[in-house]
Amino acid sequence: MPLESRPNIIVFFTDQQRWDTVGCYGNPMGLTPNLDGLAAQGVRFENAFSCQPICTPARACIQTGKFGTETGVFRNRIPLAKDEKTIAHYLKDAGYETGYIGKWHLAITRDRPVPAELRGGYEYWLAADALEFSSNPYAGVLYDSDNRAVRFEKYRVDALADFAVDYLRTRTREQPFLLYLSFLEPHHQNDRNRFVAPDGYAERLTELWVPGDLIPGTGDWEESLADYYGMCRRIDENFGRVLAELDHLGLRDETLVIFTTDHGCHFKTRNDEYKRSCHEASIRIPLVMQGPGFRGGKVRTQLVSLIDLAPTLLDVAGLPVPGYMHGHSVLPLANDEPVDWPDAVLIQVSETEVGRAIRTRRWKYGVVAPDKDGWNDSGSEVYVPKYLYDLEADPVEKVNLIDNPAYQGVCGRLAAKLQQKMAEAGEGAPEIVKR
Template sequence: MTVNQSPNVIVVFTDQQRWDTTGVHGNPLDLTPNFDQMAGEGTHLYNAFTCQPVCAPARSCFQTGKFATETGCYRNSVPLPDDEKTLAHYFKENGYYTGYIGKWHLAAEEPVSRKRQGGYDYWLAANGLEHTSEPYKTTVYDNEQNPVELPGYRVDALTDAAIRFIDDREKQANPFFLFLSYLEPHHQNRTDNYPAPDGYEEKYTAKWIPPDLQALGGTSAQHLGGYYGMVKRIDEALGRILDTLKSLGIREETIVLFTSDHGCHFKTRNHEYKRSCHESSIRIPTAITGPGFFHGGKKKELVSLIDFPPTLLDAAGIKVPEQMSGHSFLPLVNQEAGDWENEVFIQISESQVGRAIRTNRWKYSVSDPDADRIYDASSDRYVEEFLYDLAADPYELTNLIGFRSHQKVAEVLRGKLLKKIIQMENETPVIQPAAPKESGQRGVMDEEVWL
């Protein structure tokens, strides 16, 4: 057993996983018993959200602790600048051995050159894992860009590699930081489907359907069985990781964070699976266990993916860099965060140039209909697009934007969103209110506006 004063840190990162795939969020199919147990024994971040609902931008935020517009990685295919410090750099500076396994998606080359590997000591990854591999044929690359073929279903192949890494590092004197990045439950691009392990899709087809998908459909009838099967195998992999830590005697001294880059709306909100302001795109399953997080309970405060990097550094006893945009949620766990700002700021790209804010009660989103969604990182003019009352309409089926009954709500949220844009992007755009329309019987009490 190691005798590190600094805890080991493992991030288990999935791709495109909805929060409601988990039992602790009401999914009845028993897909995630290991995640659910982890959430119960550690800290469950009940209201966790991505800050950028698409792959590469979300990953840039996690690696650097900065919003996507700060690094320039506001859309896919923009490589992380060489001079950006990542979590690997900060952990290495404090005596950690660092490893990255799986999907990277922050370079513009395959295999990823050494200078584009984010400063990680150990590398077994592919930039576009969905393009270098198939469900039962996993190809990744080592530090020197040599191809490595891993046997088994892709989730298992990466898990086996992670277990080998953990077993090897446990024998060393210094603590380790491992970022394990799965592709699943992301779709396989080439076939536009969700290929679960053999036998798993059949088990979950035509079972429980989330209410938003019941109402809106999209591709959920075709894809949900395979998607759930992928989630099930990921949870089994999480169990193997936790069992490995237990068998090596280091579970009590290892922080494990499980989360995802964004969700999946199954083509109900736009022409593909994410890149929207809706809960199905932005809400992510998140639990953390280990030193500092045991018995933290369920935290219902709103937490952003941008808060994860400073939290991990803080929990490891490493000073949080001033340039990081988020805040450590360790005080929430310790019940010391009396002034926690209970709202999250979201940047949206590729499907639109959009911005959104989510509070306890409300969702408010704007976009620039004339912007170039590929080449414009931001805009000086946005138009109101969506307003949802999440208390009355948790599945976001009725867009209230422009309703006369909700003018005050929109005004308050417009101010909150502008404040966030000014703070995080150093820009002062104009937000054009939506055209007013009648709202029938609807009304909002004064005290509800600020929730």
């Protein structure tokens, strides 16, 4: 593919955003008109999932196309190795300008600058490793390519969008670009232990639509949901600003825009924090793409994963996909090409437990290693079944069928499928023993 025909790529990346906050995925509150409009022009992936519902591992999977058990980044506070080749390395070698703005979370320097060798190959740099520690919702600091502090004093989402717009306006190079714009919101603010919407936004949302998996009296969603939705609304407004700037600069037709997130949020209803589980609230995510190769207002129902993003970006740029990458480019799906697409996605989970799950169109089957430590052990040779959900009959996962005698045949088939997927991910096929 000639270099001039390769599209620009913007990855608009949020943190901890449930798929059902988005209108085109069914949320009735009108929070995301700009993203809904993009989906009407592009391709929406109805069944998109995180492959590791924790911040650092999910980011490592996207950047490398490899699962956390291969990169070694199976939990937070493990840096991505300097010698791991990322999407930025591949695209830079192919002539792309590569830029990163926002939260990185792959160097584990927390609020300190990220050394150049830990930036994953990105050239233009305006980021902080753990943005939640270098900033608060209305002020903070990022670091530029020379590790000079760049301070902001406005709502954090607005500030990052400002920086992205400025990047687009001041580019002087002629080659295509990859801009990875990584927000913290709608993640909770760690030092406040709560979600912080822009001033006045939560107060406007007087009638809240409540997802079916959130049960009154459990978790902290009742005091958090209005702020969470307000954060999603402001994200969408700034998404619209970035799109408008692309239009203003005449770049929209030659730019692939991707909107997605690292994982969802269950509001402490499944364990004592916000994600780190294999339930739909944690793993199901929005994924919308619009631009060259992704047009027409299409909806694709195949099961796709964050592990598919790296192969997709390389494919869009006209580059071969390395055989070691586990995902598949979604470009053929978007263009109605015949493709033998996998019928299940693999989810790894750590920290709260050493667990694995597969998600098929109908079933969610998960296992756990009870004798392993979720912080210190990346995997296990032996697992026991933990849950089985029939997502057709029980989409909000309230009825665990794992001990129901009538479903043991289903469990056996799914256990074999899970072992196969784990082997494909380089883990080997573990033993799954009955409880």
